Amino acid sequence: xxxxxxxxxxxxxxxxxxxxxxxxxxxxxxxxxxxxxxxxxxxxxxxxxxxxxxxxxxxxxxxxxxxxxxxxxxxxxxxxxxxxxxxxxxxxxxxxxxxxxxxxxxxxxxxxxxxxxxxxxxxxxxxxxxxxxxxxxxxxxxxxxxxxxxxxxxxxxxxxxxxxxxxxxxxxxxxxxxxxxxxxxxxxxxxxxxxxxxxxxxxxxxxxxxxxxx
Amino acid sequence: xxxxxxxxxxxxxxxxxxxxxxxxxxxxxxxxxxxxxxxxxxxxxxxxxxxxxxxxxxxxxxxxxxxxxxxxxxxxxxxxxxxxxxxxxxxxxxxxxxxxxxxxxxxxxxxxxxxxxxxxxxxxxxxxxxxxxxxxxxxxxxxxxxxxxxxxxxxxxxxxxxxxxxxxxxxxxxxxxxxxxxxxxxxxxxxxxxxxxxxxxxxxxxxxxxxxxx
Numbered sequence: 001x002x003x004x005x006x007x008x009x010x011x012x013x014x015x016x017x018x019x020x021x022x023x024x025x026x027x028x029x030x031x032x033x034x035x036x037x038x039x040x041x042x043x044x045x046x047x048x049x050x051x052x053x054x055x056x057x058x059x060x061x062x063x064x065x066x067x068x069x070x071x072x073x074x075x076x077x078x079x080x081x082x083x084x085x086x087x088x089x090x091x092x093x094x095x096x097x098x099x100x101x102x103x104x105x106x107x108x109x110x111x112x113x114x115x116x117x118x119x120x121x122x123x124x125x126x127x128x129x130x131x132x133x134x135x136x137x138x139x140x141x142x143x144x145x146x147x148x149x150x151x152x153x154x155x156x157x158x159x160x161x162x163x164x165x166x167x168x169x170x171x172x173x174x175x176x177x178x179x180x181x182x183x184x185x186x187x188x189x190x191x192x193x194x195x196x197x198x199x200x201x202x203x204x205x206x207x208x209x210x211x212x213x214x
Numbered sequence: 215x216x217x218x219x220x221x222x223x224x225x226x227x228x229x230x231x232x233x234x235x236x237x238x239x240x241x242x243x244x245x246x247x248x249x250x251x252x253x254x255x256x257x258x259x260x261x262x263x264x265x266x267x268x269x270x271x272x273x274x275x276x277x278x279x280x281x282x283x284x285x286x287x288x289x290x291x292x293x294x295x296x297x298x299x300x301x302x303x304x305x306x307x308x309x310x311x312x313x314x315x316x317x318x319x320x321x322x323x324x325x326x327x328x329x330x331x332x333x334x335x336x337x338x339x340x341x342x343x344x345x346x347x348x349x350x351x352x353x354x355x356x357x358x359x360x361x362x363x364x365x366x367x368x369x370x371x372x373x374x375x376x377x378x379x380x381x382x383x384x385x386x387x388x389x390x391x392x393x394x395x396x397x398x399x400x401x402x403x404x405x406x407x408x409x410x411x412x413x414x415x416x417x418x419x420x421x422x423x424x425x426x427x428x
Contacts, residue, residue: 057424057426058412059414061426062276062280063276069280168271197272198272198416198417200273200414203412210276
């Protein structure tokens with residue numbers, strides 16, 4: 001089987017935004033509350049950031065449980081990695097995730113401002129100033145036969161969709177309204193010319209959209 | 215996390231039967247047509263028995279994709295292993311699955327008629343004449359920290375439910391009517407006193423029932 005490029009557990013507001021405006025160190029999702037946006041995921045037993053036992057094991061858990069399944073590398077945009085813009089002022093910033101990031105694979109951060117690679121536990125961050133197809137080729141080589149996760153944010157996913165590089169997308173549409181922010185889509189229908197889509201309402205209130213290539 | 219006992223991708227008819235009557239060498243599911251009963255699973259990209267590329271990657275695929283995820287052993291009833299009854303007449307029977315069974319772990323076959331263990335590829339079959347709790351203890355030890363799959367059939371699942379040993383169940387209810395056979399339940403509601411349940415209709419026509427302990 002070939003190495004797929006997969007979007008996993010990406011959550012948008014009901015009006016199509018993956019994050020709010022005015023990202024900062026204190027507000028990784030800008031004016032959006034990630035706790036509200038991602039409440040469906042945080043309630044599951046398999047949520048990677050869960051620190052206590054318990055959690056649900058129904059539909060939503062199948063989605064969070066699949067987060068790392070057969071994934072050998074991640075690609076993310078610079079704004080997922082941190083709130084900085086422009087040349088790096090401070091190489092001490094190593095992402096939002098502390099000493100044990102939830103990726104456990106090589107991670108390729110797309111940026112116009114490269115910096116040296118570094119490792120935290122079993123996650124290694126690489127900083128690459130390349131186009132989406134080149135980043136995907138690098139990530140596939142690092143994934144050693146496994147799939148590659150496209151981690152977001154919304155702008156990065158749009159770039160890879162525009163380059164027709166995405167094989168599957170799981171997007172959870174949350175019942176939160178943001179009004180403005182970083183937009184993934186006006187409507188999921190925009191992707192139906194290129195993708196099949198299962199629309200699956202969850203008892204938690206989100207609606208899972210599961211896309212795969214036609 | 216503890217080692218769960220999980221029922222995965224078990225399919226029943228709309229009237230609650232996991233297999234039909236009159237199982238035989240030619241009819242592993244008796245008068246039921248497994249191709250109709252399991253059509254939802256066979257159409258997915260991740261179905262373990264798939265021999266060609268392609269297949270869907272929507273909701274149903276998340277279920278089949280999870281079949282082996284963190285599973286370290288399987289427990290099955292003797293009637294899942296073969297159509298024979300009573301003492302073994304022929305030790306040449308090694309199951310329905312050919313030289314490459316889809317389990318890839320130790321498998322514990324519950325039977326009153328023990329026989330020597332054997333291996334096919336990376337699956338090893340053990341034959342044990344023990345009660346459900348003892349079988350589960352043996353399977354957990356063999357699973358080396360991973361979960362145990364309870365593979366069926368319906369009678370075996372009932373025995374483990376009656377002993378309150380099952381942690382999660384995924385049962386797909388197919389739009390096929392059988393009228394008679396090996397019954398799992400009269401209604402999924404029978405389990406609601408002990409389990410949460412997400413009821414998730416799939417575009418393929420089956421309705422997934424995802425149970426986890428209260």
